[in-house]
Amino acid sequence: MHIEEADLEYASTGDPPTPPADHRTLATAQKLFITSPYSPGSPLFLPNGAYMFNKLISFLRAQYHEFGFREVVTPTIYKRSLWQTSGHWDNYAKDMFEVQGRGATGRIANVEAGQDEEFGLKPMNCPGHCLLFASERRSYRDLPIRFADFSALHRNEISGALSGLTRVRRFHQDDGHIFCTPSQILDEIRSTLEFIRIVYDTFNLGPYKLVLSTRPTDSHIGTQEEWDRAEGQLKDALMESGREWGINEGDGAFYGPKIDIILKDSDGKEHQTATIQLDFQLGQRFGLEYIAPAPESDRKGGTSLEVDNELKTNGPFVPVIIHRAIFGSLERFLALLIEHYNGKYPFWISPRPAIILSVTQDPDVIEYISKIKEQLSSGEPNESSSTASFKRQKLGIERIHIDTDLSHRHLNKKIAEAKSKGYNNIIVVGGRDVRENGLSLEIWHQDRLDDTLRVRNSIRGTNKMATNDKMTVPQVVQFFQRLQSMYL
Known part of the structure; x- marks a missing residue:
């Protein structure tokens, strides 16, 4: 059910300890990670911290088959032209790290040939996953397609905002993208909300706070009609979930509205963890297509024969993209776990x-x-x-x-x-x-x-x-x- 923001009971990772259990202090005592002035905002995990970090990844990987995800691996760096296509260069550039290639000469001919083009470290995986979707011809029968990715992301946070594992410049996100038809949206959002519930129940985290973030007023892409439709579908999923939820006006991503999951740390500070974002824009910008029956037949669930006949007269359609993360930033999620358990781990x-x-x-x-x-x-x-000799170990x-x-x-x-x-x-x-x-x-x-x-x-x-x-x-x-x- 929807309740007003002011009345929404905030989620917590448990009753705050006295004094609060700061994950940075606990991490020092337990040798989990260090930071270095040579790479501000990029934690260096010690063996104990890496063990916990990799356990989180292994746990989530074990759930992927159940929820239909296939893991992919994508580059860390892309040319500026990709970020221009996605809209990140116009709407997110201030939060990105720019990189100049070694072959730069400054000559106009080289720039036009793409040799002098700037590069950007990726702040998110969606453009790369769009390239994977576009790598082959897709049919409506292939959808939904669900990609998952654990590769490192970089965001140019201001130095004053950096804090332990909760606010960093280099981090890993259990980034996933679902390419689906309009008629599949609600089922996919339901499934993702259930995925979040299962994971957070495992760690005894919650009750967490659900927030619907709507269209930003300053920087966004797409029409008002597309945003209204996307926001309406997320609201329907939240209403159906039976959980309490609030609205954060104007805090959506530049490409679409989103559902954010909010937890508090031991000191009462809020942190976003999981997210579900609905995107009608990115597929259009990348020219993504799938062959499908007419929308009316799709909604009615037409027979195979009806569908095949309609494919002869109806052109391709653009997939809807659902961005999702269950942990969100693994570093931030780990920080909340450290404080939640106060160093006393399962x-x-x-x-x-x-x-x-x-x-x-x-x-x-x-x-x-x-x-x-x-x-x-x-x-x-x-x-x-x-110890006479080393031996091959069994996989798994x-x-x-x-x-x-x-x-x-x-x-x-x-x-x-x-x-x-x-x-x-x-x-x-x-x-x-x-x-x-x-x-x-x-x-x-x-x-x-x-x-x-x-x-x-x-x-x-x-x-x-x-x-x-x-x-x-x-x-x-x-x-x-x-x-x-x-x-x-």
């Missing part, structure tokens, strides 16, 4: 899911730890830890990162350090564990602790609510696999 996305601590320096203990580390990481209880096996602390320090100091670093699980191994082929596991820094204990108890066949327990290696392998698959 096992499947945690950069520090487990560490094994040695009680003694006994060679048998050290060798046993090496063996079980490989077994727990690979998910294979019978995996050997031979997702290893769990397991750290070890085999130092001479007292066990209590090792445990205290592991807890301060936020490991989800702390495993302790001594001489008795070697003899009994077991280990001691403490569930420590774990989101949804009660659910996690239930998973462990179902494997152990107990009802213990204590976080410490003795387990066998196969039991821990099963425990970790369950935590991965249940997103705990």
